[in-house]
Amino acid sequence: MTMKSPRFFKHGLPYVDISDIPGKLIVIEGTDGVGRSTQIEILTEWLEVKGYGVIDTGWTRSPLLGPAIDQVKMGNTLNQITFAVLYAADFADRLENQIIPALKSGFIVLADRYMYTAFARHFVRGVDSEWIRQVYGFALEPNLVIYLKIGIEDLVLRMFESGKSINYWEAGMDIGLSNDLYESFVKYQTLILNEFDRMTDEFNFKVVDASRWPKSVNSALKQEIEKLL
Numbered sequence: 001m002t003m004k005s006p007r008f009f010k011h012g013l014p015y016v017d018i019s020d021i022p023g024k025l026i027v028i029e030g031t032d033g034v035g036r037s038t039q040i041e042i043l044t045e046w047l048e049v050k051g052y053g054v055i056d057t058g059w060t061r062s063p064l065l066g067p068a069i070d071q072v073k074m075g076n077t078l079n080q081i082t083f084a085v086l087y088a089a090d091f092a093d094r095l096e097n098q099i100i101p102a103l104k105s106g107f108i109v110l111a112d113r114y115m116y117t118a119f120a121r122h123f124v125r126g127v128d129s130e131w132i133r134q135v136y137g138f139a140l141e142p143n144l145v146i147y148l149k150i151g152i153e154d155l156v157l158r159m160f161e162s163g164k165s166i167n168y169w170e171a172g173m174d175i176g177l178s179n180d181l182y183e184s185f186v187k188y189q190t191l192i193l194n195e196f197d198r199m200t201d202e203f204n205f206k207v208v209d210a211s212r213w214p215k216s217v218n219s220a221l222k223q224e225i226e227k228l229l
Contacts, residue, residue, distance in 0.1 A: 010137025023103035030148030058112035
């Protein structure tokens with residue numbers, strides 16, 4: 001999604017000036033295990049070789065909020081609204097102190113997930129969709145959102161092939177879809193994928209088939225980014 005000028009999603013950060021932002025914000029979205037982090041690592045090196053300044057940022061990487069979120073997730077004592085606010089605070093801290101300063105300096109920012117992950121995850125957990133969109137009204141709209149799209153069967157196969165164990169949160173065990181970890185994973189991820197599919201037209205995602213070989217996925221990502229740059 002390209003923009004003629006930078007703008008906030010809704011109400012924005014009233015004390016932050018975004019009138020002069022030469023950098024580009026590129027978001028790689030998709031569900032757990034789809035390969036976002038690996039692709040961003042490759043893209044970062046590729047862009048740096050081409051002469052661009054690049055930083056990457058990701059979910060719960062705020063030095064202020066990230067550790068706190070990891071700590072509270074070790075238990076299951078907070079309600080969904082509290083979780084939503086914690087994630088939004090992490091996002092806000094990274095936006096104000098990492099993303100916008102880098103963009104003002106002319107950097108390309110590669111974001112591993114963005115507000116759309118919050119929209120999907122919290123909606124599936126019963127949070128009102130309009131409310132969560134208002135909470136993230138301070139977000140800066142990206143120049144480009146690439147959605148790594150995958151079907152549930154391919155996602156399950158990829159998880160098994162990677163040898164990575166399914167964790168409590170990736171399986172959505174906190175919302176009681178099933179007492180069985182695998183069954184809960186399938187149900188939860190299906191709901192998440194449905195939400196991403198639904199948001200594709202609303203937010204003009206560029207869709208890349210993530211079920212292909214990683215090199216093919218990477219080539220498609222580079223093509224979309226080159227169009228922007």
